Amino acid sequence: MTDLIRLTAAELAAKIQAKDVSAVEVAQAHLDRIGAVDSAVHAFLHVDTERALQAAKAVDEDVAAGRPAASPLAGVPLALKDVLTMQGAPTTCGSKMLEGWNPPYDATVTLKLLQAGIVILGKTNMDEFAMGSSTENSAYGTTHNPWDLDRIPGGSGGGSAAALAAFEAPLAIGTDTGGSIRQPGSVTGTVGVKPTYGTVSRYGLVAFSSSLDQAGPCARTVLDAALLHEVIGGHDPLDSTSIDAPLPPVVAAAREGANGDLSGVRVGVVTQFAGDGYQPGVLASFEAAVAQLKELGAEIVEVSCPSFDLALPAYYLIAPSECSSNLARFDAMRYGLRVGDDATRSAEEVMSLTREAGFGPEVKRRIMLGTYALSSGYYDAYYGSAQKVRTLISRDFDAAFGTVDVLISPTTPTTAFRIGERANDPMAMYKADLCTIPSNLAGNAALSVPSGLSDDDGLPVGLQIMSPALQDHRGYRVAAAYEAARNAAQGGSLINRVPELEVAH
Amino acid sequence: MPSISRDEVAHLARLARLAVTEEELDLFAGQLDQIVQAVAKVGDVADQDIPPTSHAVPLTNVFRADLVRPGLTQQQALAAAPAAEDGRFRVPRILGEEA
Numbered sequence: 001m002t003d004l005i006r007l008t009a010a011e012l013a014a015k016i017q018a019k020d021v022s023a024v025e026v027a028q029a030h031l032d033r034i035g036a037v038d039s040a041v042h043a044f045l046h047v048d049t050e051r052a053l054q055a056a057k058a059v060d061e062d063v064a065a066g067r068p069a070a071s072p073l074a075g076v077p078l079a080l081k082d083v084l085t086m087q088g089a090p091t092t093c094g095s096k097m098l099e100g101w102n103p104p105y106d107a108t109v110t111l112k113l114l115q116a117g118i119v120i121l122g123k124t125n126m127d128e129f130a131m132g133s134s135t136e137n138s139a140y141g142t143t144h145n146p147w148d149l150d151r152i153p154g155g156s157g158g159g160s161a162a163a164l165a166a167f168e169a170p171l172a173i174g175t176d177t178g179g180s181i182r183q184p185g186s187v188t189g190t191v192g193v194k195p196t197y198g199t200v201s202r203y204g205l206v207a208f209s210s211s212l213d214q215a216g217p218c219a220r221t222v223l224d225a226a227l228l229h230e231v232i233g234g235h236d237p238l239d240s241t242s243i244d245a246p247l248p249p250v251v252a253a254a255r256e257g258a259n260g261d262l263s264g265v266r267v268g269v270v271t272q273f274a275g276d277g278y279q280p281g282v283l284a285s286f287e288a289a290v291a292q293l294k295e296l297g298a299e300i301v302e303v304s305c306p307s308f309d310l311a312l313p314a315y316y317l318i319a320p321s322e323c324s325s326n327l328a329r330f331d332a333m334r335y336g337l338r339v340g341d342d343a344t345r346s347a348e349e350v351m352s353l354t355r356e357a358g359f360g361p362e363v364k365r366r367i368m369l370g371t372y373a374l375s376s377g378y379y380d381a382y383y384g385s386a387q388k389v390r391t392l393i394s395r396d397f398d399a400a401f402g403t404v405d406v407l408i409s410p411t412t413p414t415t416a417f418r419i420g421e422r423a424n425d426p427m428a429m430y431k432a433d434l435c436t437i438p439s440n441l442a443g444n445a446a447l448s449v450p451s452g453l454s455d456d457d458g459l460p461v462g463l464q465i466m467s468p469a470l471q472d473h474r475g476y477r478v479a480a481a482y483e484a485a486r487n488a489a490q491g492g493s494l495i496n497r498v499p500e501l502e503v504a505h
Numbered sequence: 506m507p508s509i510s511r512d513e514v515a516h517l518a519r520l521a522r523l524a525v526t527e528e529e530l531d532l533f534a535g536q537l538d539q540i541v542q543a544v545a546k547v548g549d550v551a552d553q554d555i556p557p558t559s560h561a562v563p564l565t566n567v568f569r570a571d572l573v574r575p576g577l578t579q580q581q582a583l584a585a586a587p588a589a590e591d592g593r594f595r596v597p598r599i600l601g602e603e604a
Contacts, residue, residue: 104581197561211560240567241560313544324521331522333596338587347597352524361532364525368517369537372509375520385547387557392550394558426536427543443561469561 004029005167006496009076009224012170016075019063023056023075027119030077034121034168036503042143043153043163045082046090047122052077055119062117072227072251074117079169081160082123083130084215085204086110093206094126094138094156097330097337097358107204108236109173109215116231121169124159128360129327130177130208132156133432134422135184137362142419145188146498147459151416154184154432160218161188165498171228172218177209178315179411179436181216182448186411186462189450189494191225191479193217194436196469197443198243200229201236209322210241212315212440220495222449222480226254229472245470248445253473257480262296265478268303268404273435279414281454285461286410289451289482292489293408296481303400303407307392308438314389315437316430317373317382324370327363330355365426394442401468406478409435411448411462435464445472449479450494451486460494509538 004012004026015021031049038044059075062068069075085091085103087110092098106114113120127137135143135158145153146166153162157174161184164172174181176194185192193216200215207213217228233247269290274283294300332338332354333347340353359367373382400407413434422429439446448462463482467475487493511534518525518533525533579592588595 101585104577104584237567237569241562241564243562310547310550313547316540316544317547328522332587334582334594335585336587341588341597343597345597347599348522349524350597352519352522355522356524356526359523361529364518364523364529365533365536365540367521367523368514368533369540371517371521372513372537372541375517381548381551382541382544384557385549385551386544387559388550388553388555389547390558391555394561426540430540441561 005033007170008221009073009170009219010227012076013073016059017063017069023059023119024053026075027052027056027077027121030121030169037166037501038168039504040144040149040501041146041162041166041168042141043079043124043159043166043168044122045092045125045140045159048089048120051088052119052121055114059117059119069117071116071118071231073171073231075119076171077119077121077169078113079122079124079160079163079172080110080120081157081172081174082126083175083206084110084173085206086120086123089123091123091206092140093130094128094140095358095360095363096139099337101335105204108201108238109232110204112232118171118231124163124172126159127156128363129206129323130156130175130180131323131362131366133179133183133429135159136419136423137360139360144419145416146501147189147416151418151459152187154187154416156180157184157218161185161190161192164188164190164218164220165495166501170220171224173215173232174218175205175213175215176440177212177319178440179433181218182411182436182446182462182464183432185218185448187416187460189460189498191219191222191447191449193225193229193447194439194445195229195233195472196243196445198241199247199470200233201239201242203236203238207326209319210326211322212319220493222476222483223254223258225447226250226476248470248473250473250476253476254480257477258484260296260481260484262293262298262478262481265298266301266404267293267298267478268301268400268407270308270407270409271302271304272306272308273409277413277431278410279454279456281456282410282412282414282461284455285451286463289463290408292485293478293482296485298478301404303404305396305400305438307389307396310389311393311438311441312430312434314386315433315441317386318390320366320370321373321383322370324367324374327367330358390441393438397438397442397444397468406474407466409464411435411464415454415457415459415461439466444469445475447475447479449483452490452494453497509534509541
């Protein structure tokens with residue numbers, strides 16, 4: 001049954017409905033795989049075998065009774081990033097601060113997954129409170145990239161991406177504040193999607209930077225991502241920033257795109273995303289992708305977005321500012337860790353000691369940076385200016401989307417770097433999100449689809465496709481067409497070239 | 506000349522309720538200074554007449570009907586508390602007097 005782990009989510013769902021295989025067998029195959037390889041990959045923080053098998057059994061009972069499937073993904077296993085709450089399972093956000101915390105409610109995304117009959121295998125590792133680009137900032141240890149276990153799987157959703165690339169789950173959920181779905185997708189050879197901000201509920205998503213955070217699908221194919229996108233998306237009255245508009249038809253777009261015709265589609269190449277700091281193999285893969293899109297009939301246009309040069313600095317002021325506010329809730333009073341409460345210390349002292357003990361260095365650094373940027377005397381120069389940059393970036397996108405349907409770039413400037421390589425150099429680490437950040441600041445949709453392996457190190461490279469807000473389907477159409485053509489040209493899906501992992505017995 | 510001194514980091518840590526160690530003060534002073542210098546170029550637009558964007562989606566007040574609906578029970582709310590007593594959160598003293 002080990003072949004089950006290599007099937008796509010769409011294939012698995014079809015087999016389950018056709019009674020070719022049971023959902024329990026599918027879940028068990030993935031649980032076995034987790035047992036065999038996760039000691040090396042460390043994608044999961046928590047695996048709930050019993051609950052996963054119960055959920056799968058319920059799907060099998062529906063199939064046996066002839067009841068209609070709860071969704072097109074009923075019975076398919078999924079790995080959930082540990083930043084989303086799930087009743088009855090611990091949520092840690094990769095932090096000691098929340099070690100052992102069992103949330104008393106489900107996130108809306110979690111609830112939708114459960115209602116769709118999707119089998120949640122467990123919670124995946126992540127950079128603490130979603131701050132990082134490598135999953136080295138987890139308090140529970142680093143996740144390893146299945147392509148090369150000495151390298152990072154991206155971050156902050158490295159656990160979710162690694163679970164896909166290690167064939168531990170066919171689907172995963174990530175969250176993307178500055179690229180935390182797309183960058184891990186790129187460096188693990190998987191598909192990662194940041195939907196339009198406000199189209200997937202943030203209720204139950206532990207907040208890092210509220211104006212940027214967005215949950216989204218992670219998968220091994222564009223169609224699988226689209227199917228998951230439609231399960232989790234939609235308006236939620238429990239989230240005051242949720243957009244009350246119909247979801248873009250992403251599944252239809254993915255199916256249409258797979259036919260491979262991009263005639264009439266205008267694709268803009270962002271000229272700012274090239275040059276110094278970009279790995280030659282990444283640029284070569286990107287150029288090959290551009291040529292491929294042209295062959296499919298797309299019209300390629302160079303587009304300049306000059307304000308994108310200011311996106312990284314603006315992000316690293318806005319996100320820490322919002323984080324310094326959001327993480328004030330970890331005050332040792334109502335939930336989470338409490339340190340130093342010996343009846344002699346004040347609440348303020350206990351709070352300071354707890355936050356010192358509970359937060360890791362990256363979180364502390366960002367809290368202090370945000371405190372600085374928001375402080376009197378610096379506000380206008382830093383935070384206020386960053387918010388102006390945000391306007392300029394939105395204007396650049398508006399101008400670009402006035403002439404092209406989608407914009408493209410490499411997803412990341414480099415392939416997966418070695419674990420520890422950038423650990424003591426925050427600015428070098430932050431540059432991993434150079435290309436992904438503008439879409440978070442503007443709130444529009446963007447995805448990463450594998451574009452091949454870099455010539456210089458043989459590691460995966462991602463192609464980023466950005467779409468206007470609420471036009472997510474445009475990106476899916478282009479990505480699916482590109483994916484089909486690339487698979488045909490490269491002799492099959494890139495993900496099947498992941499080296500065999502040593503299996504624990 | 507660094508723009509963020511060790512003393513400033515200590516002040517920021519106090520404001521943020523972080524009891525950082527001496528070693529961390531040295532580490533963060535260097536790193537925060539490096540980051541602040543790298544992000545300072547956003548100041549290029551400070552004097553320009555550009556409306557700031559605080560949020561990708563225009564925000565409006567969201568109202569719901571003023572109806573009682575199920576929430577967490579007292580037991581659920583207290584279940585994850587570091588300390589509880591008599592059905593309430595037990596917190597360290599918040600005023601300055603002796604405990």
